[in-house]
Amino acid sequence: MAEMKGLESLLNIQTGITMELTSEVCDNHPLRGDKPIHLMVIDGEKVCPVCEGEKRTEELAKKQENLLKVADRKTSYNVFQKKSVLTDIGLLETSFKNYEAVESEEIANKDKAVEVFRRYKGGEVFNTWFVGKPGVGKSHLSMSILRNLNEWGNQDQSCLFVSVDEMLLRIRNSFNDKESKYTEFYFVDLLSQVDYLVLDDLGAETGGTGTAKRATDFTMRVLYAIANGRQNKPSIITSNLSLVDLESMYDAKLVSRLMRDTCLIRFQNTVDKRIRNINF
Numbered sequence: 155m156a157e158m159k160g161l162e163s164l165l166n167i168q169t170g171i172t173m174e175l176t177s178e179v180c181d182n183h184p185l186r187g188d189k190p191i192h193l194m195v196i197d198g199e200k201v202c203p204v205c206e207g208e209k210r211t212e213e214l215a216k217k218q219e220n221l222l223k224v225a226d227r228k229t230s231y232n233v234f235q236k237k238s239v240l241t242d243i244g245l246l247e248t249s250f251k252n253y254e255a256v257e258s259e260e261i262a263n264k265d266k267a268v269e270v271f272r273r274y275k276g277g278e279v280f281n282t283w284f285v286g287k288p289g290v291g292k293s294h295l296s297m298s299i300l301r302n303l304n305e306w307g308n309q310d311q312s313c314l315f316v317s318v319d320e321m322l323l324r325i326r327n328s329f330n331d332k333e334s335k336y337t338e339f340y341f342v343d344l345l346s347q348v349d350y351l352v353l354d355d356l357g358a359e360t361g362g363t364g365t366a367k368r369a370t371d372f373t374m375r376v377l378y379a380i381a382n383g384r385q386n387k388p389s390i391i392t393s394n395l396s397l398v399d400l401e402s403m404y405d406a407k408l409v410s411r412l413m414r415d416t417c418l419i420r421f422q423n424t425v426d427k428r429i430r431n432i433n434f
């Protein structure tokens with residue numbers, strides 16, 4: 155006991171914390187090894203040193219877990235910025251607010267897009283297709299949905315915007331460039347993993363519109379793999395092609411898979427907004 159006193163006064167000098175051993179035994183640790191654990195009075199509070207140690211370990215584990223969660227959330231949030239494949243940087247400025255809706259079809263389609271965002275936010279799973287001629291704002295509205303999803307709530311959803319044509323080009327280049335990270339596996343894996351995906355301008359990759367061109371086996375293989383990987387995740391797809399053209403370009407099975415549970419937003423009367431904006 156004389157030794158213990160010495161230790162106590164040493165602790166006291168070094169930390170300013172007073173501690174005193176009691177004769178009470180901890181209920182949780184009546185025996186540890188072959189000795190009971192006695193409660194101590196530390197700074198006026200009666201505690202079991204072993205229980206305190208365990209609590210501290212648990213707290214640290216929780217803290218660690220929270221740090222990992224925050225890191226995960228940040229990683230998901232940054233997918234949009236770091237991994238999207240854009241050919242038009244101007245799309246990064248798009249929002250529902252700066253979508254110019256004048257004609258009734260534009261107004262109705264913008265409202266539909268806002269509703270799509272609202273439903274995705276509520277956890278609903280379905281696909282959205284924007285179909286219509288070039289320049290009517292399909293990419294603009296799909297990007298607006300995606301950016302809102304990325305910013306919403308805890309910002310823990312991974313969102314990705316991919317220009318189909320550019321993605322296929324990068325994969326094709328990777329066949330000859332062994333250093334390239336943009337392999338078929340990279341894109342199929344990435345596009346399958348993300349929570350929300352925009353596939354922009356489907357059908358543009360083969361060139362002509364309305365021509366009887368068939369997609370190559372390579373294109374079909376990549377699109378099939380992505381469609382399979384996203385069966386329970388929402389995808390937003392934009393295309394200049396009609397559904398009939400899409401079916402003849404790919405095959406009915408792929409198109410029907412991509413169109414399962416689809417909200418179709420069609421532009422039929424809207425003219426090219428990029429051309430309309432130029433007035434002399």
Ligand SMILES: [Zn+2]
Pocket residue numbers: 180181182183191202203204205206
């Ligand atoms: Zn204890």
